[in-house]
Every structure is written in C-alpha cells, then in structure tokens.
C-alpha cells in the first residue's frame with residue numbers, strides 16, 4: 001500500500017509540474033521498446049546538442065499539398081536549401097523535385113519515418129499530412145488513419161528525438177456549440193467532422209506530450225488558406241481559391257456555399273509567415289501551445305464583389321453543396337487571435353483588397369480570354 005501511495009504521489013507531482021522547467025526524461029512507451037533499432041535513438045541525442053547558431057534540420061510531411069511547397073521555399077530561404085526536406089506519398093512535379101531535397105515518406109510507416117528523422121538528423125518537423133474537411137467526410141476510415149494514427153507516429157518520433165514539432169490545426173476544430181463570432185482560443189470544441197475531431201485530438205495530444213514529456217509542440221489554428229500557385233486539397237473553403245481561376249478562365253463561377261456564409265480566411269504568405277514566427281518564438285513567450293491566427297473574414301458574396309473590381313464581367317451563381325454547407329455553418333465566422341498578437345507579435349499583412357489584387361497579379365489578369 002505505501003508503495004502504491006508513493007508511486008501515485010510521484011505521478012501526480014510529475015503531472016503538476018511544467019515540462020519546460022523540470023527536465024522530465026520519460027519518453028512515450030513506444031520509444032523505450034526493446035527493438036535493436038532503438039539503440040540508434042542514442043545517436044539522435046546529437047540533435048539535442050544542436051546549437052542555437054546552427055540552422056535547424058527540417059522535415060515537412062505531406063509537403064506536396066496546398067501549403068507544403070510554399071513552406072519549403074520560405075524555410076529554404078531562411079535555413080539553406082539542403083536543410084529542408086520535403087516529403088509526401090505523391091510523386092513531385094519536376095520543378096519541386098529539382099528545387100531541393102525530396103523524400104518519400106508515408107506517415108503511417110512509423111519505422112520509415114523514424115529512419116528519415118535519424119538519418120537526416122532532423123531537429124524541426126512540420127507535420128502537414130492530413131485529409132481535409134470535405135475529403136475526410138468522403139473517406140472517414142482513411143481520414144482517421146492519416147489524421148489520428150499518423151499524428152501518433154509523429155508525436156512519438158518527435159518526443160523520442162527531441163524535435164520541435166509544428167502541427168497545424170484549423171477553424172474546423174470548432175463546432176456548432178462553439179462561440180462563432182468571434183471564436184476565442186479557449187472555448188467549447190465539439191466539431192462534427194472527422195477532420196475537426198482529429199484536429200482537436202492533435203491539439204490535445206500535442207499539449208499533453210508537451211506537459212508530460214517536454215515535447216516542444218507548437219500549433220496554429222489556420223483559417224481557410226488562399227494561394228495562387230497551389231491547389232487546395234478538398235476542403236470547405238476551396239471555393240475562395242477556385243473563384244480566381246474561374247474568373248480568369250471562363251468569367252463564370254459556380255459557388256458551392258451560400259452567398260452569406262462567413263468564414264475566416266488568410267493569404268498563404270501570412271499563414272507561412274506566422275508558422276515560421278511561432279516556430280522561432282522563444283519558448284518563454286508562448287503562454288499557450290495552440291493559437292488562433294486571423295487575417296480577414298468574408299462571405300462568397302463579398303469576395304465576388306472584390307473579384308468583380310478586377311473582372312467586372314464575372315458571373316457568379318450558387319449551387320450549394322450540402323456537405324460543405326453543413327460544415328461551414330458550424331465553423332467560426334470570425335477568429336479572435338489576440339493571444340497570438342500579444343504573445344509573439346503576430347500581425348497579418350493581407351486584408352481582402354490586397355489578397356485579391358495579389359492573386360490576380362500572380363495569376364495574370366491578362367491571361368483572360
């Protein structure tokens with residue numbers, strides 16, 4: 001009985017202490033297994049001695065989606081081309097393959113992922129692999145595997161190898177019972193999509209690993225992201241990218257959300273800037289490990305009006321997709337990101353007019369025809 005009491009006292013002491021200051025050395029069970037390959041994990045402790053003046057060695061999972069290639073470009077500018085490895089299960093386009101290191105990595109293959117981290121002496125991991133909201137609803141078992149089991153693999157490897165880990169969350173991590181206008185960082189989160197459920201799980205697991213094992217976990221809840229040179233991967237906010245392509249190509253756009261559906265959105269440069277900034281922020285500046293970030297919020301009707309300033313002949317019709325509309329109706333309309341602004345100085349550069357003119361200058365208004 002006294003032994004049980006002592007153990008439970010020790011555990012509760014551990015649970016109460018902050019991971020940052022206590023030097024907790026316990027790692028997740030999977031990482032102290034008896035596989036001989038685990039011995040190599042000692043080698044990874046070299047990454048612990050990674051000095052502040054050195055560049056991080058970065059791995060991006062799911063890097064061939066809408067956001068990963070742009071992130072690699074930004075990080076390579078900052079840390080050097082060869083210090084940033086893009087990975088995915090898809091075949092990269094030539095221009096991506098020749099722009100810097102690329103490696104095949106399925107995040108469901110735990111051993112392969114661990115091998116990549118060890119062999120490349122990775123110190124920072126950006127975990128972008130995911131199935132987004134609409135495609136997730138179309139294939140729940142796959143979304144559950146990629147978004148939840150994949151995250152478990154990444155968390156264990158990051159904790160074992162002392163990585164700084166970035167996992168993006170989303171406005172989709174909120175649901176119909178959350179306050180929607182505005183949505184603060186800390187409030188009820190009961191999403192109704194597998195995507196949202198998996199992202200709440202990621203937020204909670206990452207924070208748990210932070211406090212329990214000392215993992216340097218950092219997470220931003222992104223709004224819908226708008227980019228010119230990459231396609232969205234099957235989300236509810238995809239319409240806000242498609243409208244630009246259709247305005248230029250055909251002058252006609254059929255929107256799959258109702259005209260008054262208000263959602264938080266952000267230009268990709270702001271999103272990637274925030275991601276790098278939160279990863280570079282000193283740990284003591286972070287009062288939380290998961291932050292909302294915000295830039296603008298608009299409805300399809302408001303976006304169409306702004307687009308029509310550049311393409312006045314654009315005709316917009318509405319053909320509502322029931323699945324996407326049901327999702328959007330439960331998501332935040334405005335995002336409160338005051339904690340990010342206060343703690344690590346987050347500030348967006350693009351509001352709606354700048355976003356629209358930047359998209360058109362990228363896509364080339366002149367290519368209409």
Ligand SMILES: NC(=O)c1ccc[n+]([C@@H]2O[C@H](COP(=O)([O-])OP(=O)(O)OC[C@H]3O[C@@H](n4cnc5c(N)ncnc54)[C@H](O)[C@@H]3O)[C@@H](O)[C@H]2O)c1
Pocket residue numbers: 061062063064065066067068087088089090105106107108127128129130131132146150168169170171221222223224225226231232233234235237
């Ligand atoms: N784009 C947005 O609007 C947005 C908004 C909020 C959050 N996010 C988050 O940011 C991250 C990146 O988003 P994105 O828009 O680039 O997504 P995306 O759907 O465009 O790309 C995801 C990538 O993951 C890869 N992938 C799928 N299964 C995999 C597996 N088993 N192993 C490795 N890779 C696998 C896919 O091949 C794809 O290239 C995601 O986690 C997403 O939830 C995106």
Ligand SMILES: C[C@@H](O)[C@H](N)C(=O)O
Pocket residue numbers: 132133134169170171172195222223224225234235236237238
């Ligand atoms: C918002 C975000 O997570 C993604 N673009 C989606 O719509 O699913």
